[in-house]
Amino acid sequence: MSVQLRILRKKMGMTLEHLAGQTGLTKSYLSKVERGLSSPSIAVALKLAKALNAQTEELFSTDALPESGYSLVRRQQYEASGEQGASTHVPLARHIGHRVLLPFMVYPPRSFGHSAFKEHLGEEFVYVHRGSVEVDFGSERLILEEGDALHFNAQKSHRIRTASEAQAELLVVVYSSE
Structure with a gap:
């Protein structure tokens, strides 16, 4: 970025x-x-x-706009990002015009250390593809295991960390009408 x-x-x-x-x-x-x-x-x-x-x-991308009207991101284009150990957000759709769904592969940090609570307009959908994570809503914390899914109003303050030994890998889809 x-x-x-x-x-x-x-x-x-x-x-x-x-x-x-x-x-x-x-x-x-x-x-x-x-x-x-x-x-x-x-x-x-x-x-x-x-x-x-x-x-x-x-x-996130320097790729040219595709002429095909769709976006294809191969696993190899984002998989190495999860090995860095730091929180990383990798977009899974690129340059296909105005959309309201923004899909990302997310590799959350291992601790909440410097992770501030976040909130934004829209909705958020989280699917745990690999590992497990802890989702902190301030007044409530949830543990999500591999295969679990969570959908919530993104204006609710939240933060996520990897809770498993292995780096967690999440599919996060953000709905934003802005």
């Missing part, structure tokens, strides 16, 4: 300070994202895309 964020920001003629003001994020954090030192959550990616008047997947 780092290179794309910088390219889209500069294309819009925005400074880091202006983008920070538009998104409510700090200039320091945005600088870390642009330098590849921090990986933003889906909620943050949605804020950035809105401020940059871009599709969310444009922040």
Whole structure:
């Protein structure tokens, strides 16, 4: 995302300070994202895309728009991301026009350490493809095992961490009408 964020920001003629003001994020954090030192959550990616008047997947991909009218992402294109150990969000659909469903493979961090609660407009669907995770809603925590699915209003504050020894792999679909 780092290179794309910088390219889209500069294309819009925005400074880091202006983008920070538009998104409510700090200039320091945005600088870390642009330098590849921090990986933003889906909620943050949605804020950035809105401020940059871009599709969310444009922040993650340099691929050209497909002429076919569909997007195909092969497993090999996202599988290695799960081996990094840090929280990673990999888009599973790219550049197919305006959509309201945003699918991602998500590899949650192992602890809530620096993980702030997130909330955004829309709905979120989580399917545990591999491993297990703990979902923290603040007043309630759930353990999801491989094969479990969770659907919730994304305006409910939430955060997710890997609870298994092996890195968890989630299919997360965000509905966002923005």
